[in-house]
Amino acid sequence: MRLLEVAGLVRDYALPRSNPFAGAPRVRVLHGIDLSIPVGGSLGIVGESGSGKSTLARTVLALERPQGGTVRLRGEDLFGLSRSKLREARRHMQAVFQDPYGSLDPRHTVLRIVAEPIAALEPETTKVERRERVAAMLEAVGLPAAAAQKYPHEFSGGQRQRIAIARALVTHPALIVADEPVSALDVSVQAQVLNLMLDLRERLGLAWLFISHDLGVVRVVTERVAVLQHGRVVEEGPTAEVLSAPRHPYTQALVAAMPRVRR
Numbered sequence: 001m002r003l004l005e006v007a008g009l010v011r012d013y014a015l016p017r018s019n020p021f022a023g024a025p026r027v028r029v030l031h032g033i034d035l036s037i038p039v040g041g042s043l044g045i046v047g048e049s050g051s052g053k054s055t056l057a058r059t060v061l062a063l064e065r066p067q068g069g070t071v072r073l074r075g076e077d078l079f080g081l082s083r084s085k086l087r088e089a090r091r092h093m094q095a096v097f098q099d100p101y102g103s104l105d106p107r108h109t110v111l112r113i114v115a116e117p118i119a120a121l122e123p124e125t126t127k128v129e130r131r132e133r134v135a136a137m138l139e140a141v142g143l144p145a146a147a148a149q150k151y152p153h154e155f156s157g158g159q160r161q162r163i164a165i166a167r168a169l170v171t172h173p174a175l176i177v178a179d180e181p182v183s184a185l186d187v188s189v190q191a192q193v194l195n196l197m198l199d200l201r202e203r204l205g206l207a208w209l210f211i212s213h214d215l216g217v218v219r220v221v222t223e224r225v226a227v228l229q230h231g232r233v234v235e236e237g238p239t240a241e242v243l244s245a246p247r248h249p250y251t252q253a254l255v256a257a258m259p260r261v262r263r
């Protein structure tokens, strides 16, 4: 059984209606996406701006409902689950987004922020248990225990992304969906956060769906890569192979545009 299995995923958005008497026009953003990730595996999604990467992330996370196709996590079809079963399934899959500012509530302490998924998904846990699990996660992502009592603005961008990763890991998920997790960071800080991700993958047996417009980043952290163009996967394979000998003209163009120093 694959950890994540996406089949025939279709996502349409309604456009603003120009004629109040006609139905809203729709635009198709995902045209039947198939992907899968084994337990502990890593798949990168690359493609230019507007190709549908974030839409794919949101739909896989079941934050949006697709018009067609299925997302199976550990064999369970997420869109066929009741609300309570979906909540249980969510424990196994967490997200990390690009902007650690926007995704961390500035009014809350790091303790509260990192404990939030436990409070939401495992309400039966005690306060002490939560505090201990947060401390363990802060340590796992390389932050001092004292970070728990501080607020997001007291940290650098890289540290804030570590807090976001700690929050994603605190329910012990099997899969992390990361949408441009290092794109807002300086290159040197990017490398530290990417190393942390690689390390966590190895130590915790985590699987990653890793979205980035940066092929150099995807090359470092993923075993396989899928290339998205206008909502279709045009090429998929081992990352090293796809990036060194791209077959599809679109992938060839992306690789040609990649800065030399990062190759």
Ligand SMILES: Nc1ncnc2c1ncn2[C@@H]1O[C@H](COP(=O)(O)OP(=O)(O)OP(=O)(O)O)[C@@H](O)[C@H]1O
Residues within 6 Å of the ligand: 013, 014, 029, 047, 048, 049, 050, 051, 052, 053, 054, 055, 056, 213
């Ligand atoms: N909520 C929405 N309503 C209408 N159209 C949307 C919505 N979200 C995304 N789109 C459209 O879907 C397409 C894909 O957008 P998406 O954000 O998934 O691309 P992306 O690959 O993540 O781009 P980027 O690299 O810039 O983040 C775009 O044309 C976008 O305008």
Ligand SMILES: [Mg+2]
Residues within 6 Å of the ligand: 053, 054, 055
């Ligand atoms: Mg995006």
